[in-house]
Amino acid sequence: MEIAVLGGGFTGLTAAYYLAKKGHAVTLFEKEKVLGGLAVGFKQPNWDWYLERAYHHLLDSEDDILNFAKDVGFDEIFFRETITSSLYDVSSHPELVSGSGFNGIPDQVRDGFQKVKMEADYRIFPLDSPQDFLRFPLLSWPEKIRAGMVLAFLKTSPFLSLYEKLTAEEFLKKTQGKHVWEVLWQELFRKKFGKYAENILASFIWARITKRAKKLGYIKGGFQTLINYVENRVKGLGVRVKKDFTVDHLGKSREGFVINNKEKFDVVISTLPTVIMSKITQTIFPTDYLQRFSKLKYLHAVVLILETKQPILEKTYWLNICSAKIPIMIIAQHTNFIDKKYYAGNHIAYVGWYVDRDDPMLKMNKKETIEFASPHLKKINSEFLILNSELFIGPFAQPIYDRDFLKNKPDFITPVKNFYIANLDMTYPYDRGTNYAVKLGKEVSKLI
Numbered sequence: 328m329e330i331a332v333l334g335g336g337f338t339g340l341t342a343a344y345y346l347a348k349k350g351h352a353v354t355l356f357e358k359e360k361v362l363g364g365l366a367v368g369f370k371q372p373n374w375d376w377y378l379e380r381a382y383h384h385l386l387d388s389e390d391d392i393l394n395f396a397k398d399v400g401f402d403e404i405f406f407r408e409t410i411t412s413s414l415y416d417v418s419s420h421p422e423l424v425s426g427s428g429f430n431g432i433p434d435q436v437r438d439g440f441q442k443v444k445m446e447a448d449y450r451i452f453p454l455d456s457p458q459d460f461l462r463f464p465l466l467s468w469p470e471k472i473r474a475g476m477v478l479a480f481l482k483t484s485p486f487l488s489l490y491e492k493l494t495a496e497e498f499l500k501k502t503q504g505k506h507v508w509e510v511l512w513q514e515l516f517r518k519k520f521g522k523y524a525e526n527i528l529a530s531f532i533w534a535r536i537t538k539r540a541k542k543l544g545y546i547k548g549g550f551q552t553l554i555n556y557v558e559n560r561v562k563g564l565g566v567r568v569k570k571d572f573t574v575d576h577l578g579k580s581r582e583g584f585v586i587n588n589k590e591k592f593d594v595v596i597s598t599l600p601t602v603i604m605s606k607i608t609q610t611i612f613p614t615d616y617l618q619r620f621s622k623l624k625y626l627h628a629v630v631l632i633l634e635t636k637q638p639i640l641e642k643t644y645w646l647n648i649c650s651a652k653i654p655i656m657i658i659a660q661h662t663n664f665i666d667k668k669y670y671a672g673n674h675i676a677y678v679g680w681y682v683d684r685d686d687p688m689l690k691m692n693k694k695e696t697i698e699f700a701s702p703h704l705k706k707i708n709s710e711f712l713i714l715n716s717e718l719f720i721g722p723f724a725q726p727i728y729d730r731d732f733l734k735n736k737p738d739f740i741t742p743v744k745n746f747y748i749a750n751l752d753m754t755y756p757y758d759r760g761t762n763y764a765v766k767l768g769k770e771v772s773k774l775i
């Protein structure tokens with residue numbers, strides 16, 4: 328069968344691989360010059376490894392991508408422990424002022440890991456082990472015990488239908504209490520989901536906690552190394568890879584499908600964002616089918632990469648900014664995870680946001696984004712010097728898992744025979760990730 332796979336990210340590449348293995352004639356269409364989609368990487372001339380345009384790591388529970396790597400003969404994935412921390416501001420938490428709530432708290436906790444160059448108004452707390460949690464000064468002992476029990480329950484419980492009946496806020500307030508919600512979760516949800524934060528289903532928090540891991544995985548050479556490796560493997564299996572090719576129209580012929588009024592196929596698999604897929608399939612899908620997708624909401628990822636001489640964060644890899652005074656969602660100090668020697672000895676930090684389509688950040692160029700972020704970054708480290716920078720926008724990168732999403736998300740099977748969808752909306756309840764992209768690509772290939 329002649330099969331067109333639309334999109335050359337992890338889902339499309341995986342589908343192309345398994346379909347070509349089955350003997351189908353596969354063509355992969357990708358609008359960019361390089362495959363990889365949201366996981367795409369780039370390399371400065373003096374770097375040895377690729378770097379993802381958006382921070383990427385794996386979790387040790389993510390078997391699908393590990394198994395896929397084995398299937399294609401790639402064994403360059405490794406895991407290591409990292410430090411996740413959270414930043415709080417003193418003005419919102421008066422108990423953080425020295426002398427009031429600090430009595431008896433060990434120094435390394437009081438000062439977090441950012442000892443010297445941070446404004447006195449802020450504190451960083453490591454928060455990724457039970458010990459860290461017990462030392463966390465913003466919750467009382469009864470609150471910590473109760474919150475810890477709920478987290479342990481979520482970690483071990485199977486998926487419950489209850490998680491789709493309550494929002495995460497309702498669930499966490501009910502089970503952990505209002506104060507714990509305010510301290511641990513509220514700002515994280517607001518930063519990740521913006522104005523949709525209060526509608527996010529509890530299933531999202533279940534999936535996050537179930538999958539949480541202390542050890543994070545990475546790919547030797549960067550994720551792009553695996554992407555390039557799979558590209559070569561699929562080409563070796565006869566897949567035609569058409570890069571720099573935007574699919575802007577899909578039509579139906581008597582026997583199958585026509586791409587851009589030219590190329591004919593028996594089967595189409597779309598891994599494109601649902602919004603884009605809906606635009607190019609207006610003539611083949613019934614209107615009511617496409618209308619349901621108009622109810623899905625997304626945020627766009629904005630990621631600023633800073634290459635610096637000194638690290639912005641001293642030890643932490645992943646810093647959640649739990650302060651409304653700093654309009655940044657996360658900072659990921661990549662070189663506290665992966666050795667800086669692969670990036671010419673310089674430090675790499677990602678600064679990340681998720682924004683709505685009308686957010687002014689989407690209109691900012693790199694220089695404006697740096698100007699916007701810098702005063703806030705200086706509060707955390709006053710002494711960093713930017714050598715190079717990159718700005719990346721990931722369109723439709725964060726689906727909003729609310730009740731509308733549950734009712735309207737796409738499925739593999741569509742009303743048009745031989746047209747399949749496999750895209751990041753279908754990783755629910757798990758947050759999108761390369762592991763799930765690979766899983767979707769493999770599963771959709773089994774339907775053909």
Ligand SMILES: Cc1cc2nc3c(=O)[nH]c(=O)nc-3n(C[C@H](O)[C@H](O)[C@H](O)COP(=O)(O)OP(=O)(O)OC[C@H]3O[C@@H](n4cnc5c(N)ncnc54)[C@H](O)[C@@H]3O)c2cc1C
Pocket residue numbers: 333334335336337338339356357358359362363364365366381382383384385572573574575598599600603628630679721724749750751759760761762764
């Ligand atoms: C900020 C951020 C952080 C992330 N962190 C992690 C992480 O730590 N770990 C992890 O595993 N995952 C992470 N992810 C998620 C991961 O990158 C994605 O889940 C995965 O790459 C999705 O793959 P995909 O193939 O389904 O979609 P995509 O990668 O979006 O692929 C779709 C492809 O379709 C192409 N395309 C679009 N329109 C057209 C068109 N008209 N014609 C032809 N081609 C078209 C696009 O260019 C793209 O290459 C992160 C994502 C973001 C945005």
